[in-house]
Amino acid sequence: MKKIIKYIFISSFIVYIIFPIITNLILSFSNVWQWPNIWPEEITLKHYNNIFNQRNFLKAILNTTTIGIMVILLNYILVIPSAYGVSRLKSKYKAIIITIIILPIIVPPILVLLNLYNHFLVWDLTDHYIGVVIAHMIPSLPYMFILLYLGFEKVDPNYESIFLSLGINPMKGFFTVILPQVKEAIILGGIMTFLISISQYLSTLLIGGGKILTMTLLLTPYIQGGNARIGAAYGILLILLCTFLIYLYERILLGGKKNA
């Protein structure tokens, strides 16, 4: 009896998670779907056709992917050394440094964006990839930092004294001994960054000036009162794209581990 209740609880949770996605999957294929029918009367592929025929669609996929990858790479360059440095820091200012780095989590984006836009106008970074990438880095840096910092904290500092006493080049030692131990945190941080990057709407619109089109930008007009069925189809495609990219990303990084 206990076991039955347990499985009912878990499966109802799973159903709750899947339910909105299934609804929109049906919606995206439906042509006519009247109350109170559970299944649509007419099924069609025209919404997907409509999307694939749009000129901007491929460009948006390409933009989303490139911006995501650039944000991930730049975040790695900034975060990996600093998270390692902070984790090995024994100073009374450590708490202040961590606070400075993770403060963007609790600051509402509206407070930042308007003035960031003004700065970027002066520096001529608006309507440009670089501006959008920087705007996406600001909210995603702290999350990646926390993940990697917690990862490096768990790595025993004795490893460092061992490979240094063996006379191995510290940089080489760091990349071959320390870094592989936080591989999971690195993968998770990359995924987190990518997810934050694709869900940015306001910053992409403002800094990109509508010229840098991403999937989220294309999707928004349909959400705010356009054709809901096309919106649903877009949403499903966006989820598929993310799943595919994250799968690929994990494959590439974990595949490298096997070879090493």
Place this chain on the structure above:
Amino acid sequence: MKQSKKNGLMKSLNKKIFLILPIIIFNIIFFFGSFIIGIFSSFGNTFYENGWFIDNNFILLDKNILRNIIFTFKISSIATFISLVLALILLYLIFNNTHLKVFLKKFLYLPLLTPYLLIAFFMMYAFSTSGLFNRILFNLGVIHDLSQGIVFINDISGRGIVLAYIWKTTPFILLVLINSLEHFDFKLLTIAESLGSSKLQSYNNILWPHIKSSFLYSGMIVFTFIFSAVEIPLILGPTRPQMIGHWAFQNFQNGEIALRSQSLAIGSVILFLNIIITLFIGYKLLRQVSYEKNN
């Protein structure tokens, strides 16, 4: 300097500040630069007038903002509380079942990778009055008419927002909790039970202390996030009372430049409340850590 000599790799790299400096410079230029000026311009300047004042009334004394803050507080605490409890129950149900755990770990990526804007949109068609949920209720004979359908979207008590946030945050908390159990020795539970403690007792005294800090920490992130969120209330929330982030966003997008500094002022209020919440939970966390160190 003394300590850095003890530390092997740091000695050879010598100054670890060079590792940390780039990220701090990045944050100061792009983040602090904008956000401190943001707070300043919330007081109004030549471009933006009347930041903290609405029709010459101080913004915090305005009836709207009080109502909105209370509404926001209500929604975020209810949503955070339900997701924390749900995640904890799910964790207790699955933590010693490896197959379920592996399956859920893969499955929970699905809600994590759905952007907030998208899940708000998805929720709208699943739970609206004529949505699939009410259609199923109709076909089961629970309701007999469209007007009897349960209202989730844009209703005054904000059920839709809560539903959407539970959808989005429970998986996040659950994943954090599962990860925090990675180095947990499950034999301890068996030992405790063989020594005669009840299941609940052993959970309380052995499992709970192990996950407590991750639990509080994820709760803090979720709460502050919902508190300043824009996307989900924008689509699923009622127009009055509004969630405070939604309100700031509307003033921001309105086009009237005078209103923009008001949105900055509201943003500053959100920031202030967020800092209080973070300090409160951070203090509790710190106390717990020092307690663990002393024992």
